[in-house]
Amino acid sequence: MATTAIITGASSGIGMSFVKALLKESTCPDKIWIVARRLDRLEELAKLSDKLIPVKADLLKEEGIDTIKNKLNEEHPEVVLLVNCAGMGKKGDIADRPSKDISDAITLNCTALSVLTREVIPFMPEDSRIINVGSSAAYLPQPHFTVYAASKSYVVSFSRALARELRKKRIYVTVVCPGPVETEFNKLATDGASAEFTGFRKFVAADADKLAAASLKAARHKRVMFVYGLPNKALHVAAKLMPVGLYLKLFYR
Numbered sequence: 001m002a003t004t005a006i007i008t009g010a011s012s013g014i015g016m017s018f019v020k021a022l023l024k025e026s027t028c029p030d031k032i033w034i035v036a037r038r039l040d041r042l043e044e045l046a047k048l049s050d051k052l053i054p055v056k057a058d059l060l061k062e063e064g065i066d067t068i069k070n071k072l073n074e075e076h077p078e079v080v081l082l083v084n085c086a087g088m089g090k091k092g093d094i095a096d097r098p099s100k101d102i103s104d105a106i107t108l109n110c111t112a113l114s115v116l117t118r119e120v121i122p123f124m125p126e127d128s129r130i131i132n133v134g135s136s137a138a139y140l141p142q143p144h145f146t147v148y149a150a151s152k153s154y155v156v157s158f159s160r161a162l163a164r165e166l167r168k169k170r171i172y173v174t175v176v177c178p179g180p181v182e183t184e185f186n187k188l189a190t191d192g193a194s195a196e197f198t199g200f201r202k203f204v205a206a207d208a209d210k211l212a213a214a215s216l217k218a219a220r221h222k223r224v225m226f227v228y229g230l231p232n233k234a235l236h237v238a239a240k241l242m243p244v245g246l247y248l249k250l251f252y253r
């Protein structure tokens with residue numbers, strides 16, 4: 001039976017880098033379903049290899065999840081890798097953002113990721129992998145990026161618990177937590193105001209291709225939590241040591 005990978009968020013940034021990194025691996029599955037809303041981008045990417053199958057799906061909508069669910073039920077693929085990379089977040093104070101921004105971030109980052117995972121698991125054989133893309137934003141609450149940070153805390157908690165649940169099925173879950181990465185993410189998060197990161201983030205921003213390759217390796221090694229990059233690792237340790245109240249007082253006066 002043909003082995004298959006499913007990668008969401010494949011039309012840009014980290015998701016697209018996952019596709020390219022996977023194609024380079026000797027263990028690359030026979031097919032890779034590349035999932036996003038922008039079909040033109042997916043079709044352009046699919047020119048790289050005949051393994052790539054564009055799947056247009058808006059994961060904010062039930063029909064989007066159903067597109068993948070139906071394809072699974074029709075084709076019965078052996079899914080050896082699922083990468084849940086689609087995600088978004090909007091910066092700004094909660095009171096200044098439309099409610100839709102709040103519900104969209106929670107729906108895409110938490111609900112769609114969890115529901116899609118649940119739908120794919122029955123098609124996963126032993127020794128398959130799930131990679132969920134979290135964020136360093138998961139470590140601590142973030143005023144002015146409140147919903148996004150909380151949604152990524154969900155992704156980490158969900159993934160760690162799922163990793164335990166799936167151990168007996170020998171399906172391995174890795175949650176990847178990158179710090180800032182140069183993609184379209186920041187432009188969308190700031191409604192186009194700033195394509196680039198500012199402040200210290202500018203200096204620590206990671207390369208999406210390197211991150212994706214390292215994440216695939218971490219998943220191969222069955223790492224449950226993969227914190228990418230030295231500055232990010234330091235932040236992860238600091239976040240564990242510092243009381244949350246003190247951190248909020250110090251950094252958000």
Ligand SMILES: NC(=O)c1ccc[n+]([C@@H]2O[C@H](COP(=O)([O-])OP(=O)(O)OC[C@H]3O[C@@H](n4cnc5c(N)ncnc54)[C@H](OP(=O)(O)O)[C@@H]3O)[C@@H](O)[C@H]2O)c1
Nearest residue numbers: 009011012013014036037038059086087180181183184185
């Ligand atoms: N960039 C960073 O600094 C950073 C840091 C830590 C974690 N992350 C996480 O990394 C992941 C990828 O982000 P990125 O940086 O690569 O950003 P990006 O370039 O904006 O990519 C986001 C991807 O998600 C897809 N997507 C968005 N809304 C969707 C929807 N409703 N249905 C289906 N697909 C949807 C987009 O495709 P379409 O628009 O074509 O649908 C795109 O492929 C996200 O989960 C993000 O939270 C990013």
